[in-house]
Amino acid sequence: MSHDHGLPPKSSVSRWFLTTNHKDIGVLYLITALFFLVFGGVLALLFRLELITPGADLLGQMGYNQAVSTHGLLMVFWFISPFAFGFANYLVPLQIGADDLAFPRLNALSYWLYLFSGLLMGVSFFQGTTFAGGWTMYAPLNTPAYIPGEGLGATSVVLALIMFTAAVTLGSVNFLTTMYRMRAEGLRMRDIPIFSLSINLTVWMMLFAFAALLAALMILASDHILGTTYFQYSIDGTTMATDADNPGASLLWAHLFWFFGHPEVYIVFFPALGVMAECFQTFTGRRLVGRKWFIISMVLVAIQSFVVWMHHMFLTGINLPIKTIFMATTIGISLPFDLMVFSLIYTMAKGRVRFTTPFLFSLGALILFIIGGITGVFLGAIVLDYQFRGTYWVVAHFHYVMVAGATALFGGLYYWYPKITGKMYNERLGQIQFGVYFLGFNLLYFPMFIAWETPRRVFVYPESLQIWHSMATVGGFILGASFLLMFYNLFVSLWRGEDAGDNPWAYATSAEWAVSSPPPLENFPGVPSYATGKLEFLDDETVAERTERASGAGHGHAATDGGTAADGGAVTTRAAATATAMEPAHETAGEEHASHASFWPFLVSLGGFVTFLGLSGVRTGSVVYLSMAAIGGLVTFGSLFGMTREPFHAPEMAIAERWPFSSVEKMKLGMWTFLASDIVLFGAFIGSYAFVRVAYGWTAWHHDLIPAEHVTMPGLINTYLLLTSSFLVVLAMVAAERESKRGTVAALVGTFALGVGFLINKGLEWQHLFHIHSEAFPNGWNLSTNIASSTFYLTTGLHGAHVTIGLIICAYMAVRAWNGAYQGDDRAIEYFGLYWHFVDIVWLFLFPLFYIL
Amino acid sequence: MDWKGYTVIYVVLFAFATAQAVVEFAGLVESAYWIAFAVIMVLSVIKAVGVAAYYQHLRWEPRAVTYLVVGGTVAALALTGAAAYSIL
Numbered sequence: 001m002s003h004d005h006g007l008p009p010k011s012s013v014s015r016w017f018l019t020t021n022h023k024d025i026g027v028l029y030l031i032t033a034l035f036f037l038v039f040g041g042v043l044a045l046l047f048r049l050e051l052i053t054p055g056a057d058l059l060g061q062m063g064y065n066q067a068v069s070t071h072g073l074l075m076v077f078w079f080i081s082p083f084a085f086g087f088a089n090y091l092v093p094l095q096i097g098a099d100d101l102a103f104p105r106l107n108a109l110s111y112w113l114y115l116f117s118g119l120l121m122g123v124s125f126f127q128g129t130t131f132a133g134g135w136t137m138y139a140p141l142n143t144p145a146y147i148p149g150e151g152l153g154a155t156s157v158v159l160a161l162i163m164f165t166a167a168v169t170l171g172s173v174n175f176l177t178t179m180y181r182m183r184a185e186g187l188r189m190r191d192i193p194i195f196s197l198s199i200n201l202t203v204w205m206m207l208f209a210f211a212a213l214l215a216a217l218m219i220l221a222s223d224h225i226l227g228t229t230y231f232q233y234s235i236d237g238t239t240m241a242t243d244a245d246n247p248g249a250s251l252l253w254a255h256l257f258w259f260f261g262h263p264e265v266y267i268v269f270f271p272a273l274g275v276m277a278e279c280f281q282t283f284t285g286r287r288l289v290g291r292k293w294f295i296i297s298m299v300l301v302a303i304q305s306f307v308v309w310m311h312h313m314f315l316t317g318i319n320l321p322i323k324t325i326f327m328a329t330t331i332g333i334s335l336p337f338d339l340m341v342f343s344l345i346y347t348m349a350k351g352r353v354r355f356t357t358p359f360l361f362s363l364g365a366l367i368l369f370i371i372g373g374i375t376g377v378f379l380g381a382i383v384l385d386y387q388f389r390g391t392y393w394v395v396a397h398f399h400y401v402m403v404a405g406a407t408a409l410f411g412g413l414y415y416w417y418p419k420i421t422g423k424m425y426n427e428r429l430g431q432i433q434f435g436v437y438f439l440g441f442n443l444l445y446f447p448m449f450i451a452w453e454t455p456r457r458v459f460v461y462p463e464s465l466q467i468w469h470s471m472a473t474v475g476g477f478i479l480g481a482s483f484l485l486m487f488y489n490l491f492v493s494l495w496r497g498e499d500a501g502d503n504p505w506a507y508a509t510s511a512e513w514a515v516s517s518p519p520p521l522e523n524f525p526g527v528p529s530y531a532t533g534k535l536e537f538l539d540d541e542t543v544a545e546r547t548e549r550a551s552g553a554g555h556g557h558a559a560t561d562g563g564t565a566a567d568g569g570a571v572t573t574r575a576a577a578t579a580t581a582m583e584p585a586h587e588t589a590g591e592e593h594a595s596h597a598s599f600w601p602f603l604v605s606l607g608g609f610v611t612f613l614g615l616s617g618v619r620t621g622s623v624v625y626l627s628m629a630a631i632g633g634l635v636t637f638g639s640l641f642g643m644t645r646e647p648f649h650a651p652e653m654a655i656a657e658r659w660p661f662s663s664v665e666k667m668k669l670g671m672w673t674f675l676a677s678d679i680v681l682f683g684a685f686i687g688s689y690a691f692v693r694v695a696y697g698w699t700a701w702h703h704d705l706i707p708a709e710h711v712t713m714p715g716l717i718n719t720y721l722l723l724t725s726s727f728l729v730v731l732a733m734v735a736a737e738r739e740s741k742r743g744t745v746a747a748l749v750g751t752f753a754l755g756v757g758f759l760i761n762k763g764l765e766w767q768h769l770f771h772i773h774s775e776a777f778p779n780g781w782n783l784s785t786n787i788a789s790s791t792f793y794l795t796t797g798l799h800g801a802h803v804t805i806g807l808i809i810c811a812y813m814a815v816r817a818w819n820g821a822y823q824g825d826d827r828a829i830e831y832f833g834l835y836w837h838f839v840d841i842v843w844l845f846l847f848p849l850f851y852i853l
Numbered sequence: 854m855d856w857k858g859y860t861v862i863y864v865v866l867f868a869f870a871t872a873q874a875v876v877e878f879a880g881l882v883e884s885a886y887w888i889a890f891a892v893i894m895v896l897s898v899i900k901a902v903g904v905a906a907y908y909q910h911l912r913w914e915p916r917a918v919t920y921l922v923v924g925g926t927v928a929a930l931a932l933t934g935a936a937a938y939s940i941l
């Protein structure tokens with residue numbers, strides 16, 4: 001027990017609920033993702049059966065729509081990225097020389113939120129009908145007004161996606177902090193193994209793209225649950241064709257979704273690219289040709305991915321100049337990709353290839369990706385897209401690229417299986433699986449190019465195309481069958497496989513192969529270092545020596561601030577990084593061991609699951625749903641509190657490479673990364689407001705939609721309150737630095753009081769607006785009145801929610817300060833302040849936009 | 854930074870917020886909307902930069918932290934700007 005720091009052995013079930021270790025969590029991710037692959041795969045087989053003949057005679061119309069929509073969502077969200085992040089969890093710390101992620105409990109929380117979000121998705125099938133509006137969730141089709149029946153299942157799916165997004169955001173913050181704070185000595189960013197590099201770039205894209213998706217989902221959920229009208233063309237019942245009073249409704253969703261959606265395709269593909277590059281290097285025995293350019297290309301694609309989204313909107317009413325610009329950027333993004341493809345081909349040409357299973361899958365992925373990429377370029381041309389949009393050409397294209405990604409990841413599964421399990425799989429059977437897989441894949445998707453005139457997402461199609469669809473269905477079952485071979489192989493090899501040893505692959509050089517299979521709990525036999533150019537493990541003495549030398553030489557903080565600060569603690573979905581700030585920084589005296597077990601992440605996520613399930617049905621007024629929401633909320637909140645109080649040690653590394661964040665302590669870096677995603681979240685909310693207002697007519701808006709009673713004064717008062725509270729937070733810091741307990745407490749209590757004042761003032765204002773009786777607004781001005789009221793209440797409401805979270809943290813800190821905390825160490829207050837000032841800054845823009853202009 | 858510096862910033866922020874309201878009370882929003890718009894937004898930007906630079910200490914952090922924040926902001930602006938332009 002003591003040896004494993006409170007973590008039960010792997011054979012014990014309780015270990016898997018408690019663990020915060022990155023390798024355990026990596027395995028959990030892999031298995032869970034494979035489960036969702038089967039889930040989504042079975043749905044696909046069902047509707048492929050349906051498509052043997054044109055017509056909905058097997059699943060029925062609604063059944064077909066549900067199967068297609070949830071298949072897409074499950075595969076894109078719950079299978080492919082989490083599968084990649086199973087590898088990322090397991091390997092990134094090993095590859096960069098860290099003993100775990102920066103915030104292990106947060107990592108466990110990400111996993112449990114992910115699992116429970118998937119379960120919520122599963123439960124939605126039992127709420128009448130589940131979501132049936134296509135994985136792109138276009139509006140207004142997916143607002144309750146247009147969903148047949150009660151639509152509770154659809155709401156659950158939207159909420160499940162919100163929960164999933166929360167998991168992704170926490171994960172992004174965690175990975176970025178890890179990779180910038182915990183690299184082994186001497187390991188520059190550009191030198192980390194290519195898989196980890198690809199994950200680094202993936203996570204950067206995730207941080208920003210998923211924040212935009214979160215905004216879109218929150219707005220959609222609000223239309224579902226609160227009754228706002230963002231995605232409704234006409235609110236007063238006139239027809240939407242002639243007299244829309246929210247003309248931006250549908251395009252708003254398209255912009256928000258695709259601003260996320262295009263980066264998402266690279267988020268899906270980059271980890272696969274990383275796996276391919278690793279396998280190509282190992283199995284050709286060559287370093288990646290043009291590695292530097294490969295990396296530069298990846299960086300370019302990651303940035304460019306945010307400026308191509310409108311190629312998904314060529315058939316909407318956006319203007320021609322913008323379409324042309326986006327056609328150009330789309331052509332631009334395929335260029336760096338070409339470079340990467342050539343680099344892989346050239347590596348292969350120059351090396352001596354060994355056709356092992358992982359290599360076969362990687363090579364297969366490359367071939368499929370080339371076909372997918374070329375057909376994508378067709379779609380990127382406006383004129384061609386006018387023909388292809390909404391047809392099976394698109395379906396074929398994106399399966400060739402996305403499932404190419406999955407193909408590489410299956411290669412990765414074979415590649416790292418010996419590392420993870422210590423056993424070798426059956427090579428022969430693996431190669432056979434590849435053959436069956438590749439055949440099935442092409443038989444499934446290639447006929448779709450030929451039958452491209454089939455309308456997408458529709459179960460009827462011209463009789464003449466039936467032969468191609470029958471072929472595709474057969475291909476689908478062959479593809480499915482190949483997985484049975486894989487599962488059999490990997491399962492049986494757990495017992496019968498030969499021992500793999502530390503490194504079964506000649507020429508595999510990244511650090512995970514330098515330790516045993518599976519690696520020990522804390523990864524390395526000493527502190528990893530590349531200072532001499534190759535991997536070494538330093539003993540405690542050398543470390544102590546080097547730390548001293550570094551501080552003596554004025555390297556400062558970087559090398560000396562190790563050994564303090566606990567793992568980020570309390571977390572609500574959005575306030576994750578926030579709350580980390582209030583975690584007491586446990587001073588760990590040298591030898592203190594890292595913690596590896598906590599039950600709270602599981603409980604928090606369970607509570608979140610119950611809450612969201614409850615929320616999905618509150619609009620029916622049912623007591624069951626209402627009480628689930630209430631009880632779930634209590635469980636979530638209670639376990640967050642428990643998590644904050646739990647002592648948990650995740651020491652910073654004594655020596656590490658930390659460019660370019662060397663003097664930014666890990667909690668602070670975590671907070672800043674989180675805030676960067678929050679900037680995009682609020683940015684997307686404000687952007688949505690600007691967009692629907694432009695669509696309506698910017699200046700007519702104020703006159704037509706906003707009552708005269710909506711005046712500037714309450715906003716101005718709230719601006720004063722928030723500015724003053726921000727000022728008090730910095731004073732609390734100053735007081736803590738000077739070790740004035742009274743000053744610290746007073747400033748924090750003052751902050752709290754001002755924040756409460758802000759909320760009360762806002763509450764009064766809202767009450768007043770809800771109940772006005774003017775000629776223009778005889779029934780008050782509430783959430784559903786018009787698009788202006790919807791944007792006003794939701795955007796300032798989101799801000800109010802941020803204030804509320806801040807106040808809870810502030811109250812907690814005031815109590816701790818009263819008990820003597822923070823004196824002489826103001827860091828926790830500083831981190832809380834970062835969040836609080838951010839909330840203040842947001843208000844600085846909401847105030848003019850919603851009160852003056 | 855000591856409390857005096859923080860106080861100076863606070864006073865400036867307070868004054869700018871007031872100035873924004875004054876622009877409205879003076880009727881500029883009615884008479885010259887886009888000028889008022891520009892003035893008010895510029896004041897907001899200056900306030901935001903002030904809070905970030907001094908209260909959030911960005912001035913004293915490595916540049917990379919500022920780039921992180923600017924990155925998020927640019928992403929949000931790109932979305933807003935291009936989306937709005939697409940329907941003009």
Ligand code: HEM
Nearest residue numbers: 265269311312334373376377379380389390394398401402
């Ligand atoms: C050479 C690079 C690529 C180009 C030029 C390209 C271009 C396009 C275009 C223009 C569309 C919109 C087609 C339409 O709806 O009419 C599209 C759809 C799509 N692409 Fe690509 N693509 C490329 C690579 C990728 C990659 C790497 C992935 C994923 C790994 C991907 C996934 C998708 C998906 C999922 C859709 C369908 C979205 C939907 O459901 O409507 N694409 N692609």
Ligand SMILES: [Cu+2]
Nearest residue numbers: 262309311312
């Ligand atoms: Cu795209």
